Amino acid sequence: MTEEHSSPYAVTVDATSHHLWKDKIPLLGRLDMELTERCNNNCIHCCINLPEDDKDARRRELSTDEIKGILTEAAVLGAMSVRFTGGEPLIRDDFTELYLFARKLGMKVMLFTNGRLITPEIADLLARVPPLEKIEITVYGMTKESYEAVARVPGSYDEFRRGMQLLMEKGIPFVVKGALLPPNRDEIDEFEAWAATIPAMDTSPSYSMFFDLRCRRDFPEKNRQIATLRLSPEDGVSVLSRDRERYLKSMREFCSKFMRPSGKKLLACGAGHGGCVDAYGMYQPCMMLRHPDCVYDLRSGSLEDSMTNYFPKLREMEAENPEYLARCARCFIKGLCEQCPAKSWMEHGTLDTPVEYLCGVAHAQAYDLGLLEEDEKAWEVEDWQERIDRFVNEEHQ
Known part of the structure; x- marks a missing residue:
C-alpha cells in the first residue's frame, strides 16, 4: 500500500514506502533483554535467579552504554518494543535511565517484575512516561505466610503489596500472574477473585506450574528441588481445564x-526469528536456550549479524x-x-x-x-x- 492521505497539517504514508525502509525488511519486532540475573527474591522454584549482592554477576553484566547500544541497533532493525526482565530488572541502579532511553527510541516497554521495588519515584516515572505495555507482576501468595514461603525474604510481601498500591493509585495498567506452589495452591480462588478487581485484567491470570530447571545448569541441588515442586501431569491438566x-x-x-x-x-517454533539478550551480552534464539552452541556474543558482534548470519543456521539444526x-x-x-x-x-x-x-x-x-x-x-x-x-x-x- 502506497496511497498517501493528506490533512492541512500532515501527510500520512505507509511506513514501508518511506526512504528509510526502501528495500529493507525489519529484522526484529521485539527485543527481550534480561537486565540482570540477580533478584531481591530467592524463590524456591526459580530457574534463573542469583543473589541480589552477587558481586561477580554484577561485574559481568552489560554496562549502561552497552545496553543503550543494543537498544539503538534493535530500533534501527525495526524493533518496536522491548521486554525488560531478569532476575529483577528494577534492581539495576540505571533502570530509570535505560527505561527512558528505550522510550525515547520510540519503543514500547514491557516490564516483568515482582513489584517489590516499585517506589513512589518509579511509579511517578511510569505515570509520566507510560510504558505503553501492561506491566506483568508475578504473585507468589495472597498472605504474608504463603508469599514469603515462596520468596524466602522477610518483608517481601509488604513491599509487593505496596508496589501494587502505588500502581493502582497512579492508574498504571498492570496484570498479574501466578506460580502454583505448595504454599499457595489452596489460594487459587482467592487469587483469581482478587485479580478480577484489577482494572487491566481482562482475562483470568495465567500460572506457572510445570517449572523449568536451571537454565545455566549451575545448581544440581536446586534442580532436584524444582522437580519436586512441579504439579503432576494430571493435576496440571485439572488446573488448565477448570473453566471447561x-x-x-x-x-x-x-x-x-x-x-x-x-x-x-x-527449532520448530518461533525461536531464532527474534531473540533474548542475557545479562552478559549473549544473544540467544529464545529466553531459555543457553546451550553454548546456540548463543551469539554481542560484545564482539551485532544484532544484525546474528539475525542474518547466525540464527538462520541454528534454525536449520x-x-x-x-x-x-x-x-x-x-x-x-x-x-x-x-x-x-x-x-x-x-x-x-x-x-x-x-x-x-x-x-x-x-x-x-x-x-x-x-x-x-x-x-x-x-x-x-x-x-x-x-x-x-x-x-x-x-x-x-
Missing part, C-alpha cells in the same frame, strides 16, 4: 492450527538422537508439548533428548481432550489428522 467450556473452545482453536508432527527440525527421531519428530501432539532444545538442555545438557515429564504432561492433556485412548502413545497414531478434525468440529455437531 472456555478451555475446550480455546483448545479447539489451538488444535486446528498447531497439531502436527514437527519432523527433524529442532536437525535432531540426531534416535529416541527423539522415533518419538518427538513423529508425535502429532507436539503442539501440546513444551519439548524443545531449551528444555532438553536444562534437563539433560543436550539439544535433542526427550524430557519425560513434558511428554507426560502432553499425553495427559491429549487423553483429557479425547485425542488419545488410555495407554496410547501419540507417535504411534496414524489417523491423527482425523482425530484432530473430529475434536475441532465437535462443537458444531
Whole structure:
C-alpha cells in the first residue's frame, strides 16, 4: 500500500514506502533483554535467579552504554518494543535511565517484575512516561505466610503489596500472574477473585506450574528441588481445564492450527526469528536456550549479524538422537508439548533428548481432550489428522 492521505497539517504514508525502509525488511519486532540475573527474591522454584549482592554477576553484566547500544541497533532493525526482565530488572541502579532511553527510541516497554521495588519515584516515572505495555507482576501468595514461603525474604510481601498500591493509585495498567506452589495452591480462588478487581485484567491470570530447571545448569541441588515442586501431569491438566467450556473452545482453536508432527527440525517454533539478550551480552534464539552452541556474543558482534548470519543456521539444526527421531519428530501432539532444545538442555545438557515429564504432561492433556485412548502413545497414531478434525468440529455437531 502506497496511497498517501493528506490533512492541512500532515501527510500520512505507509511506513514501508518511506526512504528509510526502501528495500529493507525489519529484522526484529521485539527485543527481550534480561537486565540482570540477580533478584531481591530467592524463590524456591526459580530457574534463573542469583543473589541480589552477587558481586561477580554484577561485574559481568552489560554496562549502561552497552545496553543503550543494543537498544539503538534493535530500533534501527525495526524493533518496536522491548521486554525488560531478569532476575529483577528494577534492581539495576540505571533502570530509570535505560527505561527512558528505550522510550525515547520510540519503543514500547514491557516490564516483568515482582513489584517489590516499585517506589513512589518509579511509579511517578511510569505515570509520566507510560510504558505503553501492561506491566506483568508475578504473585507468589495472597498472605504474608504463603508469599514469603515462596520468596524466602522477610518483608517481601509488604513491599509487593505496596508496589501494587502505588500502581493502582497512579492508574498504571498492570496484570498479574501466578506460580502454583505448595504454599499457595489452596489460594487459587482467592487469587483469581482478587485479580478480577484489577482494572487491566481482562482475562483470568495465567500460572506457572510445570517449572523449568536451571537454565545455566549451575545448581544440581536446586534442580532436584524444582522437580519436586512441579504439579503432576494430571493435576496440571485439572488446573488448565477448570473453566471447561472456555478451555475446550480455546483448545479447539489451538488444535486446528498447531497439531502436527514437527519432523527433524529442532527449532520448530518461533525461536531464532527474534531473540533474548542475557545479562552478559549473549544473544540467544529464545529466553531459555543457553546451550553454548546456540548463543551469539554481542560484545564482539551485532544484532544484525546474528539475525542474518547466525540464527538462520541454528534454525536449520536437525535432531540426531534416535529416541527423539522415533518419538518427538513423529508425535502429532507436539503442539501440546513444551519439548524443545531449551528444555532438553536444562534437563539433560543436550539439544535433542526427550524430557519425560513434558511428554507426560502432553499425553495427559491429549487423553483429557479425547485425542488419545488410555495407554496410547501419540507417535504411534496414524489417523491423527482425523482425530484432530473430529475434536475441532465437535462443537458444531
